[in-house]
Amino acid sequence: xxxxxxxEIWAQGRxxxxxxxxxxxxxxxxxxxxxxxxxxxxxxxxxALDYGSVLPMFQAMRASGVVPMARVPWLEPGIIMKxxxxxxxxxxxxxxxxxxxxxxxxxxLRYPPHGQRSFGPTRVSFAAGPNYAAEANGEVLAFxxxxxKQAMENLDAIAATPRLDGIYVGPADLTFSLTDGRLAxxxxxxEPEMIDALQRIVAVCKKNRIRAALHCGTPEYAARAIQxxxxxxxxxxxxxLLAAAAxxxxxxxxxxVGQTAGIAEKGAY
Numbered sequence: 001x002x003x004x005x006x007x008e009i010w011a012q013g014r015x016x017x018x019x020x021x022x023x024x025x026x027x028x029x030x031x032x033x034x035x036x037x038x039x040x041x042x043x044x045x046x047x048a049l050d051y052g053s054v055l056p057m058f059q060a061m062r063a064s065g066v067v068p069m070a071r072v073p074w075l076e077p078g079i080i081m082k083x084x085x086x087x088x089x090x091x092x093x094x095x096x097x098x099x100x101x102x103x104x105x106x107x108x109l110r111y112p113p114h115g116q117r118s119f120g121p122t123r124v125s126f127a128a129g130p131n132y133a134a135e136a137n138g139e140v141l142a143f144x145x146x147x148x149k150q151a152m153e154n155l156d157a158i159a160a161t162p163r164l165d166g167i168y169v170g171p172a173d174l175t176f177s178l179t180d181g182r183l184a185x186x187x188x189x190x191e192p193e194m195i196d197a198l199q200r201i202v203a204v205c206k207k208n209r210i211r212a213a214l215h216c217g218t219p220e221y222a223a224r225a226i227q228x229x230x231x232x233x234x235x236x237x238x239x240x241l242l243a244a245a246a247x248x249x250x251x252x253x254x255x256x257v258g259q260t261a262g263i264a265e266k267g268a269y
Contacts, residue, residue: 001128001135004089006039006067006232010211015226018069018213020237021057024049029057030064032238039067041234044079045094051082055123058087062127069141075101080108081117087124090141092168097150099157106163109142114163141165143213146201147173155201159208166211166231169201187217202229 009016019037021029024047033040042049042057049057058068069090070083080091093105107115114137125132128139144158145151147170151158159167172185175194183191189198198214205212206229213232216222217240222233236244254260 001130001132001139004067004139004141005065006090006141007139009038010231015230016232017222018232018234019066020215020234022047022049022237022239023242024053024057026053026056026060028238030060033061033064033066037066039069039090039232041069041071041090041092042083043071043237044083045071045073051079051086054083055086058123058127062087071145075105077108077116080105081120084109084117084136084140085120085122085124087127089128089139090143090165092143092145094145094170095147095151095173096144096158097148098154099161102144102158102161102164105144106142106161109140110137110163137163141211143168143211145170147171148177150177152178152197152200155204156208159204159210164210166213167201167205168213168215169198170215171198172215187215188221198225199228205229205231 006016016038019032019035019040021032021040021042029040040061042054044054054070061068067089068087069092070088071092071094072079072083075093075096083091091109096102096105108117109115111117111119111133119133121132142164143166144164145168146155146158171187171189174197175183175189176185178197189195202212211231212229214225214230215234216225217236219235222235225233
């Protein structure tokens with residue numbers, strides 16, 4: 001089986017950068033995977049896509065050698081096992097709030113005797129190389145998302161779950177939940193209470209010898225997160241990067257030709 005390059009990177013003491021795909025398109029996935037990310041995750045939970053898009057996106061990403069991962073919609077065994085069979089080398093599961101849920105999640109990723117994953121690696125047996133059944137348990141990554149007040153209350157127990165590889169922080173939902181809606185959901189939090197929460201997550205992960213990952217909006221904030229001890233950061237995503245690049249291009253054009261935004265006449269051409 002082809003080894004999981006993220007594990008090799010972390011074993012060398014280096015942090016990794018993860019890309020994020022919300023557009024259900026194989027060409028977009030191919031482009032993003034070729035940009036130098038260590039891993040790229042397909043967002044099935046909130047992305048504009050379904051499983052019919054996932055498999056060809058994994059196929060398009062293969063040539064780059066990037067580690068393919070996916071965030072599943074929920075803690076549900078069917079979709080978790082299907083993304084693994086499609087080729088995912090890591091699964092991010094949202095809204096894991098208790099140690100019981102964390103253990104349930106892990107069990108869906110592991111073949112017996114360490115879990116209850118059903119055998120049927122339709123595509124991944126070709127994409128990952130030979131001996132997949134014997135080696136997959138040691139190569140596939142399980143990331144539980146901590147993004148609620150309840151999860152923070154159970155953080156130590158969640159992090160201690162056997163065979164859980166890491167905790168992936170969703171800062172938008174975590175902020176919304178921890179502050180009872182007082183603070184709007186967003187990335188790159190600057191509030192002391194939120195930074196304290198992030199640093200606590202890192203400390204608990206280190207204590208339990210698992211990886212800590214954080215979804216960020218900018219590379220600057222991601223670099224700070226690495227300094228705090230996070231092992232992996234996701235920086236933005238395809239939709240936000242596309243919008244930002246397009247907006248910057250249009251703004252530069254308007255500036256160079258002395259126009260202001262919104263002067264074009266509306267209508268069909």
